[in-house]
Amino acid sequence: MFNISSKNDKKALRRRLSKFPLPRISPLPSGWKGAIFGVSIVTLFICLVQAFYYLGSRGVQDYFVGTILSILAVLGLTGLVAGVLHWAKKMPSRYVWFLLASIGLLYLSFLGPLPLTLSILLCILFSFSLLGALLYRFIKGSYREAARWVKVTASSGIAAVFIFICVLGYWLTCGGFAELEVQYPLQTVKTADNYSNSVANPAEPGTFRVNSVTYASNPTYRKDLDTQGRLTTKTVDGSAFVGNWSSRRTNTFGFGPEAMPLNGTVWYPEGDGPFPLVLVVHGNHLATEFSDPGYAYLGKLLASRGYILASIDENFLNISPYDDLFILDGLEGENRARGWLLLEHLKTWESWNASEGNPFHSKVDMQHIALMGHSRGGEAITTAAAYNQMTTYPEDATIKFDYHFNIQSLVSIAGTDMQYQPGGQPIELHDINYLSLHGSHDMDINSFVGANQYFRTRFTENSHYFKSYVYIYGANHGQFNTVWGKSDAAGIGNMLFNNSEILPGEQQIQAAEVLISSFLEATLRNNHSYRMVFQDLGYAKEWLPETMYISNYWDGNTTTLTNYEEDSDPGTTTLPGGRLEGDSLKVWKEDKVKMELSDEQYSAVFLEWDNRSASSTPVYKVILPDSGIDITDTSTLVFSIANHDTGQEAHEADTLVDLTISVEDETGNVSRLPLSNFSPLLPMFEGVLAKRPLGFFQTIKEPIFQNFAFDMNDFIKANTNLVPERIRKISFIFDQTTKGNILMKDIGIRNDKK
Incomplete structure (x- = not known):
């Protein structure tokens, strides 16, 4: 330790320190200062509003303490990142620091789907950076001696950015731009x-x-x-x-x-x-x-x-x-x-x-x-x-x-x-x-x-x-x-x-x-x-x-013929002794059903047909075992189908799919009814969750199984010779709609007990 007491000692110390100059932080140009102000003001405003949503119900003290601590934490973390990036010298590190802090705080405020959120953040940060830079330069007199065309360009830029911000603000604050369209109520x-x-x-x-x-x-x-x-x-x-x-x-x-x-x-x-x-x-x-x-x-x-x-x-x-x-x-x-x-x-x-x-x-x-x-x-x-x-x-x-x-x-x-x-x-x-x-428009549990x-x-x-x-x-x-x-x-x-x-x-x-x-x-x-x-x-x-x-139903009074969970063989039914057959189908396979955002958990049969290229009418058959099925005139044939229009053209995806349901007894008596007797198969519902025109960032369209039920009495009315106790074949004939792509699951016979 030493003591500095005289003026000469102080001068000597200053001479020594001058040999090791401290890094000098150069002043920011007025444009970059304005950009920092623009980004900071809009970020602070949005954060204060969002913090009120998160913390307002706790009281004034917790609101301010929580908000300030959150902002300081983000500023600290992004400051470190900005310091690391300072060597690049492509942008002033202080602007990079505040920009990164704004990105972090704004993302935590919006917390939406990543592509959509990042798009909006870029729009906000770019527009307010540019507006802040231009306005600040005007206020500081940077354009006072500039040529007329420079002033006009800067003024036009301010006007254009301001209009863009107004449009963006309207987009954010409005509820959306279209009403719900219900095609098939x-x-x-x-x-x-x-x-x-x-x-x-x-x-x-x-x-x-x-x-x-x-x-x-x-x-x-x-x-x-x-x-x-x-x-x-x-x-x-x-x-x-x-x-x-x-x-x-x-x-x-x-x-x-x-x-x-x-x-x-x-x-x-x-x-x-x-x-x-x-x-x-x-x-x-x-x-x-x-x-x-x-x-x-x-x-x-x-x-x-x-x-x-x-x-x-x-x-x-x-x-x-x-x-x-x-x-x-x-x-x-x-x-x-x-x-x-x-x-x-x-x-x-x-x-x-x-x-x-x-x-x-x-x-x-x-x-x-x-x-x-x-x-x-x-x-x-x-x-x-x-x-x-x-x-x-x-x-x-x-x-x-x-x-x-x-x-x-x-x-x-x-x-x-x-x-x-x-x-x-x-x-x-x-x-x-x-x-x-x-x-269909659940914006939290999307799938x-x-x-x-x-x-x-x-x-x-x-x-x-x-x-x-x-x-x-x-x-x-x-x-x-x-x-x-x-x-x-x-x-x-x-x-x-x-x-x-x-x-x-x-x-x-x-x-x-x-x-x-x-x-x-x-x-x-x-x-x-x-x-x-x-x-x-x-x-x-x-x-x-x-x-x-779209609704589905199953009960304990139903005998399962096939639910596609028993094995990986597309030719076997869940009920022992039965068979599954297909003819002239473009796709026939059993696989797990993939939802938009959830894990694959249950299986179905995937069926696709196109009558324009098929050698004969496409059909999918369930061959029942010789005995063990309780079918009477009061029974009901039940099954569920999901439209699976992946890859189809828009006009085809919206087409109501119809097909023919056929039952045949062991003596060859056949009865047929169209699927639409119960209900047509509805198209996949599309939930546009994000605002248009950015709706494509968050759209949900999933195969949802729709239940169908056909009373045996209706088949008997169509063919009075049919003997329900002797039915051995159930066929799904794709003759009503030219082409289609469906999933089928849970085929069974229900015997209601009143």
């Missing part, structure tokens, strides 16, 4: 005269007066549930079902995973009961914007029709950007907890039903229970159904299960699939009724993954259970929940999506009410008239909004 496709209904519209309110009550373990966390007459529940220890619960999350909600609350809002009918019990659970959304109130419309409707419905609070398991450090430190494995909590709620309801003095004593029909879930909740209900049958927790066998509730029915609304697999295995459901609803669980649901032979799905053209993800609404993306990210081409919210809710209420009437009350809605959606055409639907 259900009401037009289903024109048969036999759709007479002797039952009431299931979406109409029932005769019961509706009451409501809340229950909660932690009213401090959910003050809105601390209502008069509130019921008190115990907390449950869910620490084994969720990981990485941070202290920040504990501070936000006031509890940790060892003290998860059992909270809910109940709508129930006034009367003695007992009434079937329905639990509905939301999916992933902002944890501080509560999702469970968004199903009040279902609660009020179903309670008026004699059900008890509880909307379950699992918001504390949802994404919380502040607590999760955006997405860097979020919960782990929380989907397990979502399903487990539903069973803990059922334990509470079982206790209330058995406790004298409780308002629900002896009013709950615990033998008729349904679980409904939306988004991740749609997967949570299958997890709950799987846990309900298990004796131990598959991730830790030291934790014992003893639930075994009589869960009769599951309703998945735009549900996820396989985000959690117990013991690493996909969930297979057995002997439980299952319904999945999904929209119809609910179909995976549909095909993984199986029944004991001759059981009363059934499964169905309904694919709704124009429906999006969020409008099944009134809190979520049109917003399928987070905040500003919605500006990228095509909200003008989705069903109006009230129509989407109407579809949900009709289908869910019908399903519960059929499965919890065994009302066969409402089961017919899923066997043939035409029975609901007067109740459903006017759009296109």
Whole structure:
């Protein structure tokens, strides 16, 4: 150490230091300064708006702290990158730094499909960089001595960029540029005269007066549930079902995973009961914007029709950007907890039903229970159904299960699939009724993954259970929940999506009410008239909004002839002893069905034909075994087909495919009916999710299987000599449409038991 005291010593030190000059940062030209200002201002504005969406519900302090920390973190990281790139000297490192920071912050704000998001980011950053550079140079007088043509060019550039920004701003803030086009509405496709209904519209309110009550373990966390007459529940220890619960999350909600609350809002009918019990659970959304109130419309409707419905609070398991450090430190494995909590709620309801003095004593029909879930909740209900049958927790066998509730029915609304697999295995459901609803314009769960669980649901032979799905053209993800609404993306990210081409919210809710209420009437009350809605959606055409639907159906009363899952031989049927034959087909193979964005999970037969080049009429035949098939005049031939128009011209893809269904008995009597007797095969629905003209960046077009059912009586009417008990051949003759490309699955014989 040494001491510098005299002036001479200081001068000597300065002389020594001058030999090692510090790097000098040269001032930026005015244009680059303006570019930084332009990019920074628009980025800061967008970030403040998006941060309000993420953090505004937490209060002013958390909003500003979270926003500032996020911006500083991105600036720090991109500053390092800009420093590394400084050696290139192609652009000032400070501009590169701010540009990279803007790209990071803007991408986190939009979080849309990568190609679409990057395109919009480039437009924003380029236009505001150029506008900022030109304006700043004008303000600093850089063009004062310039030639007239330079001034005119710069002024024109500012005007052009400004117009471009206005157009871009309009594109971002508008809902879209076209309305939903419904080419083949259900009401037009289903024109048969036999759709007479002797039952009431299931979406109409029932005769019961509706009451409501809340229950909660932690009213401090959910003050809105601390209502008069509130019921008190115990907390449950869910620490084994969720990981990485941070202290920040504990501070936000006031509890940790060892003290998860059992909270809910109940709508129930006034009367003695007992009434079937329905639990509905939301999916992933902002944890501080509560999702469970968004199903009040279902609660009020179903309670008026004699059900008890509880909307379950699992918001504390949802994404919380502040607590999760955006997405860097979020919960782990929380989907397990979502399903487990539903069973803990059922334990509470079982206790209330058995406790004298409780308002629900002896009013709950615990033998008729349904679980409904939306988004991740749609997967949570299958997890709950799987846990309900298990004796131990598959991730830790030291934790014992003893639930075994009589869960009769599951309703998945735009549900996820396989985000959690117990013991690493996909969930297979057995002997439980299952319904999945999904929209063609779902901008969150883009692929119809609910179909995976549909095909993984199986029944004991001759059981009363059934499964169905309904694919709704124009429906999006969020409008099944009134809190979520049109917003399928987070905040500003919605500006990228095509909200003008989705069903109006009230129509989407109407579809949900009709289908869910019908399903519960059929499965919890065994009302066969409402089961017919899923066997043939035409029975609901007067109740459903006017759009296109593709539905599928299978039940325990159906004998499977072939489902294409038994082996890789295209010539064998699932039912032993049968054969499959094809003639003059352009393509005939069995393979896994590929959806747009989901894994291949189930198989089908791929059939393509072109009569213009075929040597004879193309046909696909199912040869039945000599014995063992129960077919009578009351039986129904069922199968499902999906249009698979990949590679076809646009006008051909929109053609309604028709073909001939033929049955032949062992003495050679043949009866034929056109497919269109039941319904034409609809084209693949195209969901244009991104705004036009950039819709091609995010378009969903998937093969969705449509069920068909032909009564044997109709075949007998076409040929009175036909003996159904002796039918040995079923043929699909491709003589009605010149060319086509389809998938076929699940051919069977149904013998309904009333």
